[in-house]
Amino acid sequence: MASHFLIAAPHSGSGKTTLTLGLLRALRHRGVTVQPFKCGPDYIDIQHHRTAAGRASINLDLFMASPEHLQTLYQTYRSGVDVAVTEGVMGLFDGADRMQASTASLAECLGIPIILVVHAKAMAYSAAPLLYGFRHFYAGIQIAGVLFNGVQTTSHFRFLEEACQDVGLPCLGYFPTHPDFTIPSRHLGLRTSSEIDYERIIEAIARKIPQTIDLDRLLALTKTDEEASLAQALSHRTACKVTIARDEAFSFQYHQNLAVLEALAEVQYVSPLRDTELPETDLLYLPGGYPELHAQALSANTTFRESVRAYCQNGGYAYAECGGLMYLGQQLTDVDGHSYPMAGVFPFSTSLQHAKLTLGYRQIHFQNTLLKGHEFHYSTLQEAEELSSLAPVRNARGVEVGTKIYRIQNTLASYVHLYWGDGPPWLTDLLRTLATSLYTHPHG
Template identity: 35%
Template sequence: MTRTSDTHACVALLVAAPASGQGKTTVTAALARWHTRQGRRVRVFKCGPDYLDPYWHQLASGATVHNLDGWMVGMPEVRARLHAAAAQADVILIEGVMGLFDGSPTAADLAAQLGIPVLLVMDAAAMAGSFGAVVLGMQQYQPNVPWAGVLANRVGSSMHAQMLQASLRDPAVWLGALQRMGDGKDAQLLPERHLGLVAAHELPDAMARLNAAADALADTPLGQMPWEDWQRWSVEFALDASAPTPQIEPWLQGRTVAVASDAAFSFIYPANLDCLQAMGAKLVFFSPLAAERLPACDAVWLPGGYPELHAHKLAANTGLQADLQAHVQAGKAVWAECGGMLALGHSIHTAQGEALPMWGILPGTASMQPRLAGLGMQQCVLHGGQLRGHTFHYSRFDSAAAEVARTSRAGQRVQADKGEAVYQHGSICASYFHAWFPSHPRAIAALLGAEAVQWVDVAATA
């Protein structure tokens, strides 16, 4: 491969599907595990905002997984991440988000802009001849998208696979079929719950599940393809020389930020940690579930996660509860996102009506909902710039705390009855909003107490 400072070449595939739930994560993780077992260096990325799928890809590849999104992350950073990965890896795998043409920008847009071939994964459990029609439509819908081929998922038998293959107008796009596993939703491999997949680090047999998926992939034409044939999917990754270099100053120099990190607080982007360190912060991690106390620190970040699944353990950690209360009383900053906000509240009410006590430091109660209560890309205008991120939650939070800001959908103005509230209570700032720190580092530094936060007047922007 040619290696220059401006361009790096690497085999790359974007794994996509017609819709969510087709098996993208399973196939991406299986590919990562299969290539890694062959001794190849693999780097995996995930399109869009997602915390859970990357845990599986990191375990499968042995390397940190970063998120890619043209809006939240920005295309200059997307190109820089892929350029750096191509300099180190033999294979780059990118898992799409939702369906190939869903959202804005879409996974198809990314593939077209960067010239990355698409591997289409389709749940063919209830299909025969229509399989070929859907594949043809996907190929022709956006003509500038490069294609690698199609992999049928959840196929019932070898005869079923033959029917699917025969339905294709172009036989060359057939890359094989994966047999149905479990109940038809890959439950034996990657189990799900209300916010998505169960994270790999929560399952003791996670690696065995990945190896099983890689074994299944090895029996397909894709898995049996010689490495020389993979080179047809080599892509040249270049930096965006015209893009401005992000300015990050040492706003957190000399400050220690304590980050909750365990199964209850696991929604952490590696890029967010990198951003904090780039601003000079010293990071210390603690586990509320392990009954750990709050480390000595200047600020606390409580990320999202699953406090509702671990409420009894969290409430039992009264030492940490007292430490957090003292931290707030001392006027030290707390930034609490989604699950972190719920944990600071008084209680979480389950769908069955049970009230689960929490730490009671932020006024408010949460109620679990049967359906999604918030979903999509969000932005928050504060401190002289735009902090980007997203929201995704199955609960409602009712609070008497002051609402000091409100998020809005990407590219839209703030509306008082839309978006997510940002609450302030003493030195606590909290919201359902999951922030992408590199989009506005100075605002994050302010949320963590480096300087006073300049809030936007919600009424003035409504």
């Protein structure tokens, strides 16, 4: 029987990511195969999951995808593994609208037992009423056990252990605070820059976990006799050639988005940082990432920038989101005020000065199709006020927001990260249209 569990917490900043990474690696040290998942639209945590587990992490988001799709996805990637570990998002019940798309709603949808992480640095027996509330608030979920974070001594842990006993929840141990276990943060979440030694940090966490956390009991409490079944792969492959930007500057891609494209088309990857020109293609996809951290190098690669501009200006089909949108602008200004020329496809520019957080789920009604995604950035657009939007963009509650979908010829760009991991019909139709040249457009 395999085990599966979901790491959740009463609030953000409780240590979910730290413990998830450590557990993934600690379980891997035991010689078991472990599959990571991430609740929500995050595209940074999943990169660290891969480092810790040695396997691609899969996003599970109930706003952007249907319950049926997530159930199939979960069963598919659980098939053949010993342990499945899902990291929650924000607080357990925090959703786009009350519980909508929350960690709790995902746990209920997929029947995943919850391991609740409580940051107890300044808490003792008062943990009891907190745990009682989380245990009894919603009957649709199962809290299988509790882990305490930020606990330095066994005497402190005893108070917390007694709280669990009196509430009737299994106490699985605790984890201390230490500089060696700290993962620095960046404006979009955990850092991805190369100066941080993630391998060292993850390994230090993993070595410490078995000393204070009962892994055997954790696995025993979360065993299931359900056999995960492997879903059938997508069919209807087309002859369309899709080119995807992927390097340190463009790294925010949903794994399942890429899997669907690879199933439906011939996919090739390209680096705007290193490659000299855009190869022959039917569709160019520029995903999000950290172009502001590599603005100088992106700008210095003039031949690639010029090939992208020529492709778009000649009617080539392209889709850019967030970091890709920034790359297609006239210039990018970093936090220090240095401006660098970009591809120059759109008349606007982007800047990280006077940064302003824009965050939230997005839905777009376009040509009788509902598209869903997520927006999370600090950069701002300049000289874009006069440009109209191809379609209205609304938040999770249906309220229109200021985000726009920009279009020049056959190039679309937006700050929204779309999810199409369920292989929607519109994507297949688009690729078939491109492959059969129902619309003429140039290559390369």
